[in-house]
Amino acid sequence: MEPGPGSGSGQGQGQGPGPWAGTACVVTGASRGFGRSLARLLAPQLGPGSVLLLLARSEDADTGNGTGNGTGGGPGLRVQCVPADLGSEEGMRRASAALRELLQDSSFGRLLLINNAGSLGDISKSFQDLSDLQEINTYFSFNISSALCLTSTALRAFGARPGCSRTVVNISSLCAREPFPSWALYCAAKAARDMMFRVLAVEEPGLRVLSYAPGPLDTDMQLLARTRTGDLGMRQKFQRMQEQGQLINSSVSAQKLLQLLQEDSFPSGAHVDFYDI
Template structure:
């Protein structure tokens, strides 16, 4: 895949962690004249920090930032963001990175997560908003090549104790994007479900602190203490190599450990 094209790039959850790293590294590669980067997240000051960091390496590249609470985001919000940040311009490719997500309450067992008010908010943040954004992305950029990336995880395909919330939303999201890939297989859309591995981020710190299963807590603690957790830079570099090699099929689940480069 040639990333050096006139590209529209949107990254959700871009204020910190892997979302920010994806935005920074991809921005350097798509910095062709006419390209645009859009950063979406909850924390506006952190989004501005991310924008400033991109500006140091790719001055002149337009970067738009939008603070939005995905728990209550509506279709109209996503339409406005896409169109105001460059949806009407001419691009050679459009890329969306569905990175935003939350781990949920890891202190509860699967049999204890029946609070429907909590579930509605949690699913809106992690599933419904991603689907809604993706529908608007497909509408706005119809007619040009599109790369749709869902930040997946091992938890989308394998059960993990203490992570019933996280496993279920990640499985639902991945299946949506696999269906999208199947339906758009003969068109101009390429879909990738990328599992970035176990990364040293605030999310894994939260799991280590709150998970009810001692084995899960110990696993994260041991990896962190042994410094075997990946950095955001490592998994992002791997992701870009996967894109450039283009050995995956649309809709595939590709893990950091897979040899697809």
């Protein structure tokens, strides 16, 4: 890994500037669900000279506890929300421009990019009913291509520098590994993303790359899963998970990711599941 300021777990929370001073932190899909919970937990961890850039279509990506929309989490943190539809060319241009502008500041000692934004796509149809090329391309453009382009843009803008560290997180899923009936688009996108980030990890051994599967979360996405999944068996499985209280609170899973990042001992490119930890 690239040894950065405070890298490793030696500097605990609440000890002076904390482990993540001078960090440029970017979270996509931070307006709701897991991304929002993660941004709320990250904000107090980002020390002086840090910026938290939040990307989603809606602007209400505040980080909670009065830390949203530019008022900062820890002292000296600036929070910036940029509305951008990562499924559109215009949105990607806006997001990429915001990234480049942020990362041109060479005073940052650390880059932390969390590729979290995602969607289920049309889960009502079986494989054989997926024949609309434009719909399929639009889905993959948001769920695969945007993460690739944002990550490459960020890495070019924040190149390897002595004493700096760069970490890229891909929010993955069990679906990267297991086929779910009716979920061809989602499973394919999650599998592709995992492999894409594994390639990045082997190309750039100085980078820290993690695919984190957050477990079944109690979010809007799960509501869609249990109401819209075409396959009856899967839909009932999702309904049972909710009825039996098996869904995970986003903050609990986000806290595990934070712990993984703070310990910083995962093999680069690894897929780590909530239930592995």
